[in-house]
Amino acid sequence: MTVTAPAPTGTGTSENDVLLDFTNVEMTFPDGTIALQGVDLVVKRGEFVTVVGPSGCGKSTLLRIASGLETASQGTAELGTARIGYVFQDATLLPWRNVTDNVELLAELHGEKKKARAGKAKEAIDLVGLTGFEKHLPKALSGGMKMRASLARSLTLDPELFLFDEPFGALDEITRERLNDELIRLFNAKKFAGLFITHSVSEAVYMSTKVVVMSGRPGRIVDTFDVPFPQPRDPEIRFTPEYAALVGEVSHALRKGHGNS
């Protein structure tokens, strides 16, 4: 059974606020597929936690449970906030709406007045670096720009907990690195907590305060690494031996967890 109990928003800003608390979460789908088993995971304010794991190990399922889209079959998944942002691998923009109208969509669905949501959309578009592209339709945007618009749309809700399901997986490496830097800048500026799913160990280590490694299906957490590099991240850390060593350790844990599945 899952109990999801968002606390009232705007209360408490302690660094140790728990925004997501999974205890012994298991997910068995009706067809008998066991996607997750015994998952304990905490995300606190100020943390950017990245989950890496082999394909099909249950990473998206974990995020869907966190967002309330899916209910765990066993264990508890508690939220410490109702202000949640969600960015998927696909930017999911409405093709007939321009950037501004897409970015305003969530605020619109939340019943915000035109003037208020226009102000929030403008700020979010500035934050993600899309100023000048407000009137462009999605088909006129690059993949990276679409993801920026998707990010901006969630930013209008001022999330305290941001869930990312491999948002940069389909982008080329340079665009991906640039967006990693942009997202880390936003994390430091807006102070949301992040739960980020990726297949890329180097992306995980570069962005996160903590990296969680999952085994093959049924997904279990097999290792957790605290990332010691200071925030905001200096892009140059990618070229340091300390970074390379941590990437190596996480990759090793990933291979070991995969082998045991």
Ligand SMILES: Nc1ncnc2c1ncn2[C@@H]1O[C@H](COP(=O)(O)OP(=O)(O)OP(=O)(O)O)[C@@H](O)[C@H]1O
């Ligand atoms: N609704 C469902 N019914 C049955 N099985 C499902 C359902 N949704 C997901 N699964 C299965 O659960 C397992 C975990 O899926 P999930 O999408 O969470 O994995 P993932 O780690 O995100 O995969 P990838 O990295 O390839 O995106 C997979 O074996 C998948 O086929």
